Every structure is written in structure tokens, then in C-alpha cells.
Amino acid sequence: xxxxxxxxxxxxxxxxxxxxxxxxxxxxFQAAERAYDDAGVDVRADVDSFVCCSEDFLEGxxxxxxxxxxxxxxxxxxxxxxxxxxxxxxxxGTMLIRSGVANVVVVEAHSKVSDxxxxxxxxxxxxxxxxNRPLVPSVLAVAGLDMNAFLERxxxxxxxxxxxxxxxxxxxxxxxxxxxxADLSGDDVDDSAPLWWPLRExxxxxxxxxxxxxxxxxxxRVRDLTEAPVWLLGAGWSSGSPTLESRTxxxxxxxxxxxxxxxxxxxxxDPAEEIDLAEVDDTYAYKExxxxxxxxxxxxxxxxxxxxxxxxxPEGELPVNVSGGALAQGNxxxxxxxxxxxxxxxxxxxxxxxxxxxxxxxAVAQSWPGVPSTSAAVVVLGRDEGPS
Amino acid sequence: xxxxxxxxxxxxxxxxxxxxSHRYTPGVAGQAFLETLRDRGVILGSRCDRCRYTYVxxxxxxxxxxxxxxxxxxxxxxxxxxxxxxGFVGVEGEPLESPLTLGLVQLDGADACLLHLVLDHSDExxxxxxxxxxxxxxxxxxTGSILDIEGFRPVEG
Ligand SMILES: [Zn+2]
Numbered sequence: 001x002x003x004x005x006x007x008x009x010x011x012x013x014x015x016x017x018x019x020x021x022x023x024x025x026x027x028x029f030q031a032a033e034r035a036y037d038d039a040g041v042d043v044r045a046d047v048d049s050f051v052c053c054s055e056d057f058l059e060g061x062x063x064x065x066x067x068x069x070x071x072x073x074x075x076x077x078x079x080x081x082x083x084x085x086x087x088x089x090x091x092x093g094t095m096l097i098r099s100g101v102a103n104v105v106v107v108e109a110h111s112k113v114s115d116x117x118x119x120x121x122x123x124x125x126x127x128x129x130x131x132n133r134p135l136v137p138s139v140l141a142v143a144g145l146d147m148n149a150f151l152e153r154x155x156x157x158x159x160x161x162x163x164x165x166x167x168x169x170x171x172x173x174x175x176x177x178x179x180x181x182a183d184l185s186g187d188d189v190d191d192s193a194p195l196w197w198p199l200r201e202x203x204x205x206x207x208x209x210x211x212x213x214x215x216x217x218x219x220x221r222v223r224d225l226t227e228a229p230v231w232l233l234g235a236g237w238s239s240g241s242p243t244l245e246s247r248t249x250x251x252x253x254x255x256x257x258x259x260x261x262x263x264x265x266x267x268x269x270d271p272a273e274e275i276d277l278a279e280v281d282d283t284y285a286y287k288e289x290x291x292x293x294x295x296x297x298x299x300x301x302x303x304x305x306x307x308x309x310x311x312x313x314p315e316g317e318l319p320v321n322v323s324g325g326a327l328a329q330g331n332x333x334x335x336x337x338x339x340x341x342x343x344x345x346x347x348x349x350x351x352x353x354x355x356x357x358x359x360x361x362x363a364v365a366q367s368w369p370g371v372p373s374t375s376a377a378v379v380v381l382g383r384d385e386g387p388s
Numbered sequence: 389x390x391x392x393x394x395x396x397x398x399x400x401x402x403x404x405x406x407x408x409s410h411r412y413t414p415g416v417a418g419q420a421f422l423e424t425l426r427d428r429g430v431i432l433g434s435r436c437d438r439c440r441y442t443y444v445x446x447x448x449x450x451x452x453x454x455x456x457x458x459x460x461x462x463x464x465x466x467x468x469x470x471x472x473x474x475g476f477v478g479v480e481g482e483p484l485e486s487p488l489t490l491g492l493v494q495l496d497g498a499d500a501c502l503l504h505l506v507l508d509h510s511d512e513x514x515x516x517x518x519x520x521x522x523x524x525x526x527x528x529x530x531t532g533s534i535l536d537i538e539g540f541r542p543v544e545g
Binding site: 020021060115118119120121129130131132134135136137140141144145146147148149152193194195196197198199241244245246249250 | 395401408418444451476480481
């Protein structure tokens with residue numbers, strides 16, 4: 001039988017618009033030190049395998065997977081790189097443990113985006129070179145097109161999306177690690193400049209530097225390492241149709257598929273009933289609502305009321321992005337998914353301080369690697385170990 | 389605990405860049421699309437008979453059922469606007485000289501949506517569901533590129 005997997009340690013560094021003076025290696029070292037300390041592991045003796053998540057273009061270095069072992073304590077150890085969001089790293093680490101290859105696995109993702117001078121051009125380079133790149137001045141166009149299709153399909157309005165952005169910025173007033181906390185109203189957001197209408201400036205997550213390191217362990221190691229494990233109850237991931245021309249616009253069908261897999265593994269039948277807290281991708285404000293729908297947490301027809309009546313706020317029926325999400329913590333690129341996990345872990349352990357939500361037993365974390373991609377990973381985390 | 393440098397302007401940095409240049413092969417189906425557009429001003433797609441889905445631009449395989457396809461269906465020139473976005477900023481966030489509109493258009497006979505500029509819509513607010521048609525450049529000016537299409541223009545009906 002495959003062993004259950006738990007998160008036994010987390011550490012982070014940065015979460016700031018700029019981490020002046022720190023190299024990306026020092027940023028990673030700092031987060032790793034804290035995670036190993038939190039897990040109570042001796043990295044050189046106890047960790048069997050390492051998973052890093054990065055994209056060469058954002059790092060400014062070819063073959064970036066060669067640049068990660070030393071600052072993580074992973075020299076002379078199995079190390080692999082996933083070219084994608086950190087939540088895919090959690091998925092990979094889980095597979096390493098459940099397949100019996102490793103007992104303790106470290107997963108790392110970071111952003112040193114303040115060193116990137118031509119971010120827009122790198123993102124633009126992700127567009128299809130023959131059909132799309134010659135026409136589309138900015139990848140934000142893809143978000144604008146998807147947002148407009150989403151509003152048309154669901155009947156939601158620009159005001160609903162603006163309220164999401166305001167909620168997340170306000171939530172982060174209680175989050176000491178957030179890069180962009182702010183006391184904003186929906187009107188402030190709605191009055192901000194259109195970038196690619198209907199998408200507005202304050203509905204786009206600002207970029208930030210940061211690193212998150214997570215330590216995973218197999219169940220027979222868990223009890224030696226921690227009294228407060230957070231169990232990985234389910235994990236799922238899926239691609240969508242990547243092609244702009246034939247993808248499903250206005251709907252995150254790939255998130256729905258990833259969630260269905262994660263829920264099946266976790267034995268969750270009614271996510272809206274069984275999940276106490278959700279940390280979802282909100283790189284663009286409308287995405288939070290689209291992802292809440294795709295995660296099966298609300299019907300599209302109810303989303304408008306949920307936003308207006310405060311049900312997605314920390315005290316509401318379904319707290320979403322209590323951390324402030326990417327809109328307030330900053331867009332951490334490959335580290336966004338692990339930032340979602342970090343908040344779920346703190347909430348499940350009861351260590352979220354001012355923003356602690358009462359009685360969180362089960363939480364869901366979801367990530368999306370940003371435009372123009374269509375892929376997602378979803379993990380379900382809980383205080384009890386759940387089904388084997 | 390690592391000491392952070394307090395004054396960002398005192399941080400030493402080293403510059404680095406590489407030229408990244410490619411040439412991209414549109415493939416058999418892509419070439420058929422581009423040459424048909426250049427020579428006849430017509431939009432070429434691919435029909436999957438197994439799942440009854442018509443792709444634009446033409447392609448040699450179905451992403452839904454993995455069937456092999458051919459570049460053999462003419463679609464459009466009119467269709468329905470399925471979404472649009474109005475751009476005010478360019479690649480690095482700089483303001484565009486004048487706003488421009490991109491649209492996703494499901495051409496008649498196609499299931500996929502072609503992405504291109506929406507032209508001449510300043511007279512009335514654009515709405516999803518609007519009928520539009522493809523505008524191609526004059527025959528002598530077409531080179532075999534997606535830019536041989538000028539964009540979509542609203543039409544009556
Ligand atoms: Zn097919």
C-alpha cells in the first residue's frame with residue numbers, strides 16, 4: 001500500500017516587490033533554512049530527494065536546474081526540476097514518496113523577478129509565434145479576452161471582479177508577509193486604468209520576489225518529525241487546450257479536471273460542503289471567481305451574490321484567499337502555488353495569527369501558471385490523515 | 389540570518405542579455421493555410437469527422453480525438469464575435485499610441501475561433517455576438533502571413 005504523505009515543514013523568504021541585495025541563491029537558502037528548521041530535519045542526513053520549479057527565461061540562465069543544489073543542501077543528492085508552478089512540484093514530490101522512491105522530499109520554487117528587465121517580452125514569447133505573436137502586443141490581451149468571455153457567460157460584472165481585488169488587498173492587511181496590502185474599495189479598483197479592457201490595472205497582481213520551501217514526508221516518518229502534520233489528502237493536475245483558437249474561453253475547464261482528480265483521491269464528494277478554506281490563483285481578479293467555480297465551490301449563478309454579500313471574505317461561508325492571494329502577496333511566478341500551500345498549512349496548523357479562520361479542517365490550494373497557459377494543479381490538505 | 393542591504397541603490401548588479409532569434413516552421417497544414425490566404429484570400433480550416441469539430445487555422449491532427457486531419461475546409465468569410473478586448477498598453481506596459489481591439493471570431497463553418505484585430509468599430513459600442521467579416525489585404529500585398537488578414541469588420545445582420 002502506498003504511504004500517506006504529509007507536509008512537515010514550510011519556510012519562506014522575500015514576498016517583497018524587491019529583495020535588495022539578496023541573490024536568488026541567498027533567497028532560496030534563507031527559505032530552505034527556515035523550512036528545515038520548521039520540519040526538524042538535518043537536510044544532509046534526512047532528505048532523500050529534491051524538486052525545484054523554474055523556467056529558464058525568468059531566471060536569465062540556460063539549464064537553470066544546474067543552479068539549485070548548493071543553496072538547498074542538495075549537492076550529491078537526487079535533484080530534479082519541474083518547468084512549471086510549484087504545486088506541480090508538490091505533485092511530483094508526492095509521487096516520489098507514494099512510489100517508495102523517497103521518504104522525505106523537499107519542494108522549492110522562487111521568484112527573483114525584480115532582476116528581470118524585460119518581463120513583458122519573456123511573457124510575450126510564450127505566444128504562438130506564427131499565428132498569435134505578430135498580432136498580440138501584450139499577453140494581457142489573452143486575459144482581457146478570457147475575462148470578457150467569462151463575464152458574458154456567467155452574467156457577472158466588472159464590479160464583481162473589482163470587489164475581489166479590493167477584498168484580497170484588504171485581507172492582506174493582516175498578512176505580515178504580503179508585498180501589496182492596501183485598504184481599497186471596489187470603486188478604487190473600478191476607477192483604475194484599463195490595461196486590456198475589461199481588465200484593469202488594480203486587477204493585475206503586482207510582481208514580487210520570494211521563495212517557498214516545503215518538506216514532505218512519508219507517514220512512518222511524519223510522527224517523528226512533527227506534532228502538527230498537514231496531510232496531503234488529494235492531488236490532481238490537468239492540461240487544457242493550449243491553442244488560443246480551439247481552447248475553451250471564459251472557463252477554466254483544466255482546473256475543473258484537476259480538481260475532480262484531487263477530490264476523487266481525497267474522497268471528497270461535495271467540495272462546497274467539505275472544504276473550509278480555499279487558496280486559489282488570482283493573478284487577475286476575475287480568475288479567482290473563475291477558479292472558485294471550476295473547483296466546484298460555487299455555481300456561476302451564485303458567484304455574484306457570494307462576492308457582494310461577503311461570503312468569500314475571511315468571516316464568510318467560504319473564505320477564499322484569506323492570505324490576500326497573488327493580488328496582495330505579489331505575483332511570485334513559479335512560487336505562486338507554494339504560496340497558496342503555505343497559507344493553507346498555517347491555517348490548518350492554527351498559526352495564521354490575525355487572519356486565522358476558525359476550525360479549518362480541510363483546505364484546497366490551486367495554481368495556474370498564468371497567460372497564455374492552460375494547465376492547473378490542485379491539492380487538498382487536511383488536519384486528519386484521511387483515506388490511504 | 390542573512391543581513392539585507394538596506395539601500396537598494398547601493399546594490400551591485402551585473403548586466404546580462406542574449407539575442408534570442410528563431411525561425412518557426414508552420415508545418416504542412418500551416419503552410420497550406422498561409423498559401424491559400426496569400427493566393428486566394430480564403431481562410432482554410434480542418435474538419436474532424438470523428439468529433440465534428442472544425443479547426444482554424446488548418447491543422448493535421450485533432451487535439452480532441454487524435455484523428456489525422458487534412459487542410460481541406462474553407463470557412464468564413466463572415467462569423468460571430470465570441471469575445472474581444474481593448475488594449476491600451478504594449479509589451480512592457482507602455483501606453484499604445486492608440487487603443488486597439490482584438491477579437492475572437494467563430495467563422496461560419498468553424499468551431500474554433502480565429503484571433504485577429506477588430507477594425508472600424510468606433511461608431512457604436514462593440515458587443516459579443518456581433519456579426520463580423522474577415523478583411524484581407526489586396527492580392528498584390530499578401531505575402532503568406534497571418535498579417536495578410538487586416539482584421540474583422542462589423543457587418544449588418
Ligand atoms: Zn476529433
